Amino acid sequence: MKKNKFYSYIFKRKSIRNYDLTPLDDAKLKEISEYLNSLKPIYDDIKTELKIISPDYVKRRMMKEAPHYIAVFSEVKEGYLTNIGYMLQQADLFFSVNGLGCCWQGIPAPTKELVGSSSLDFVIFIAFGKPKDPRSLHRSSVSEFKRKSLGEITDIAGADELLEVARIAPSATNSQPWFFTGDKNLIHAYSVEPGFIKRFTKKYIPIDMGIAICHLQIAAEHFGKKAEIVFDKTAGANVHNGRKYIASLKIK
Numbered sequence: 566m567k568k569n570k571f572y573s574y575i576f577k578r579k580s581i582r583n584y585d586l587t588p589l590d591d592a593k594l595k596e597i598s599e600y601l602n603s604l605k606p607i608y609d610d611i612k613t614e615l616k617i618i619s620p621d622y623v624k625r626r627m628m629k630e631a632p633h634y635i636a637v638f639s640e641v642k643e644g645y646l647t648n649i650g651y652m653l654q655q656a657d658l659f660f661s662v663n664g665l666g667c668c669w670q671g672i673p674a675p676t677k678e679l680v681g682s683s684s685l686d687f688v689i690f691i692a693f694g695k696p697k698d699p700r701s702l703h704r705s706s707v708s709e710f711k712r713k714s715l716g717e718i719t720d721i722a723g724a725d726e727l728l729e730v731a732r733i734a735p736s737a738t739n740s741q742p743w744f745f746t747g748d749k750n751l752i753h754a755y756s757v758e759p760g761f762i763k764r765f766t767k768k769y770i771p772i773d774m775g776i777a778i779c780h781l782q783i784a785a786e787h788f789g790k791k792a793e794i795v796f797d798k799t800a801g802a803n804v805h806n807g808r809k810y811i812a813s814l815k816i817k
C-alpha cells in the first residue's frame with residue numbers, strides 16, 4: 566500500500582459513510598496495522614494505542630456500520646487530543662490514497678469490553694473499509710468542499726498555497742474551528758469557539774486542530790520546505806480575539 570502522494574489526496578479525500586461490509590483480507594489488515602504503528606506524533610511522550618476492531622465493539626448510535634474501525638486510545642496529557650488529530654489524519658489520507666474509505670466517528674461509543682481492553686483512555690473511532698460505491702471515494706474538484714473562504718480563516722498574506730490545505734481539512738460537524746495568523750514563515754494556529762448550535766462539538770476542537778496542522782505540514786513538505794511544530798511563547802501568551810492558541814509551524 567502507498568505511503569506517499571498524500572498532498573494531492575488532500576484535495577480529493579472525503580468522509581465515507583456507506584461501506585461494502587465484506588471484511589478486508591488479513592494481509593491488507595496487517596499492512597494497515599503496520600502503517601498505524603508508524604504514524605508520526607506531535608508529542609513523543611504521550612502514549613497512544615490504536616486497535617483495529619470489528620463493529621461488535623462499537624455502539625453505533627445511528628451511524629451506519631463499517632466492516633472495521635480503528636479504536637483510538639491515549640494517555641490523557643496536555644495536547645493529547647491535538648496529537649490524536651495530527652496522527653490519525655495521516656491514516657485518513659493513507660486510506661484515501663489506497664482506495665479505501667474512512668470516516669472519523671465521534672458519535673459512536675465503545676462497549677465496556679473495549680474500554681477495558683486498554684490501560685489508556687478511549688478517545689474516538691475511525692471507521693474504514695471498501696466504499697459501497699467505489700465512484701464515491703474521491704472528490705473530483707475542490708469546489709465540492711463546503712468550507713469557509715481563506716479570508717475567513719486567516720489574515721496571513723502570501724501563504725495561500727499552504728493555508729488552502731488547512732481550509733479544506735475535515736472537522737467534526739464541519740465546524741472548521743481554526744484561525745491562522747502570523748506570517749508565511751511562522752504560522753500560528755488558534756482555535757475558535759463554536760457558536761451555540763455547534764457547542765456540543767467543543768470537545769473535538771483540539772482534534773480538528775491537529776488535523777489541520779497535519780495538512781499544513783504535508784503541504785509545506787510538498788513544497789520542499791521544513792515545517793517544524795513549535796510552541797511560540799509570545800503567541801501562546803496572547804488570546805487572539807478570543808481565540809485559543811494551539812501551536813505554530815515554523816516554515817524553513
Ligand SMILES: Cc1cc2nc3c(=O)[nH]c(=O)nc-3n(C[C@H](O)[C@H](O)[C@H](O)COP(=O)(O)O)c2cc1C
Pocket residue numbers: 578579580581582628668669670671672673734735736737738739769772773776
Ligand atoms: C473529530 C471528528 C469527529 C467526527 N465525527 C463524525 C461522526 O460521528 N459521524 C459522521 O458521520 N461524521 C463525523 N465526522 C466527519 C465530519 O462530519 C466531516 O469530516 C466533515 O463534515 C467534512 O466532510 P469531509 O470529511 O467529507 O471533507 C467527524 C469528523 C471529525 C474530524
